[in-house]
Amino acid sequence: MIDLPGGLFRMGSDDHYPEEGPVHHVRVGAFSIDATQVTNAEFARFVDATGYVTVAERELDPADYPGAPAANLRPGSMVFTPTSGPVDLRHLSQWWRWKPGACWKHPNGPKSTIDLRLDHPVVHIAHEDATAYAAWAGTSLPTEAEWEYAARGGLDGAAYTWGDEPRPGGRLMANIWDGPDFPWRSSGESGFLRTAPVGSFPPNGFGLYDAAGNVWEWTDDWWSTTHPDDAGSSCCAPEDPRGSDVESSYDPAQPQFRVGRKVLKGGSHLCADSYCLRYRPAARRPQAIDTGMSHVGFRCVSRSAPDGSDRG
Template sequence: MSFGPKNMAWIPGGEFTMGSADHYAEEGPVHRREVGGFWIDVHPVTNAEFRRFVKDTGHVTTAEVPPDPEDYPEASPDQLVPGSLVFTPPGHPVSLDDFRAWWSWVPGAQWRHPEGPGSTLHGRELHPVTHVSHLDAVAYASWAGKALPTEAEWEYAARGGLDAATYAWGDDFLVDGRIMANTWHGRFPHENLRTDGYERTSPVGAFPPNGYGLVDVCGNVWEWTADRFTQDHAMASGASRSSGHQCCGPSGRSSIEGQGHEAERQTSPVRNVIKGGSHLCAPSYCLRYRPAARQPQTLDSSTSHMGFRCVRRLDR
């Protein structure tokens, strides 16, 4: 008997229906896509796994490095400090037109301190690592002898063999009354009922696996992919384009907040696709805890609801 890589599942190659015509424009057009077989992490990379990588390599994450002043000429010095974006729920209803009502640039926030200085990973060793940029995810994958999945690989694996289903487990949000993923319950962003048992991230595997044995492909944290974002995802990778309304939050360092205003990046940053939605996705605002869902994210973005998992292909 042969065994595959630890904590990875084999996904046999095949053809599937990619995208959706029922939700957001950037998920179309629906088309058939073929992928070869590959191994994929059963769960998103955890804090414990990322800690081993940092201990072995000395890697310094993007969130631990001050933003480049040349990218943000309008920023004040107190804004140009290491930090990351943290979900900070308001205590009352707010307009959903301005993400600054529930996101804050927090100096000192990074993967070891998810809510900022004073917060720790105690009790969260098996939660997905967060506050990791695409650059950090690629560095980890290289260290592990793996790679980030393409968008097609990620979606094919997340579907678990259920071609064209709405969710990773079928077409109904609940299965026999059971909640299947860590998503938002209540009125976003001020009311979190925690019906699923969690206020923020959850331990990997807290919810049922899909047909391929993968957990947390919907909800918990968004996941980085290797592909550039294009509005039409049937196109080959190319220049990124905005999808308009940004689900749950902004694109990381492209909007560093401080003193009640934004310091906007002066360049046109490259954006990659993130998949799967997060614990902040609410049906009233961001119905993206589905395999077909996709968002653009700048490569230097880091937030409290974004992580990744890796693949290993047969040619590696």
């Protein structure tokens, strides 16, 4: 882990997507954070030690899905599936598929393995899977404010984790979608079609790797559609703020599904400049807590008070 002193920074952005604003001052206390996203090898050690079964691997209860054919009630997860050509980018269902058998051990479906991906970030992780790992490791999931402070690497207000230029000197700085043809054709510039081994790209100013791209990362804050507009100025900035509440996090477009959503940060290998410019520290998106995907992972934090006790 990397020890960070905490401090005052400007959170959010008024220059990109509406859910990132308004920019406001926030103060966070000292904490430590994983230098990389949790890897398959690290998660495997947790599973070996505890026998833990992830949400994507658990049998489904037919009582929870009345009327559904039994053949459809198989454990699995959402897997990115490239399209055969250009598509309407308003419809995500064209490149996401529910695959029975997909889970952290089988990231692309039941016939895939992690044998050659032990140093890749673990994926298909629901929120409770991430919190279970963190509890085992004696850590926690970061708040959104902690995550963004760490991802900025000391560059207060910068657009990216490395500065304001998307490609300084023409160099690709993160594992993102290569080229303009999302979601059907990648240029292959990064050398990776899906996840990359953690640490494959330069760290930010604090020493964090992959704070942009590779996989989205869980935080422990409930989703809200914007940041608070009364968060205060630098003289009275909130300290260690938390997000909304579970009721406010529900998806208004699906009122029949009362599943809480937490904030994801950081973007992933599917972020394309032509579609999803979210491989930035201010970027954020909601994720249902019971759903993992092939581009969602996490990293952990540890908080210590001056007396050495955990700050919670």
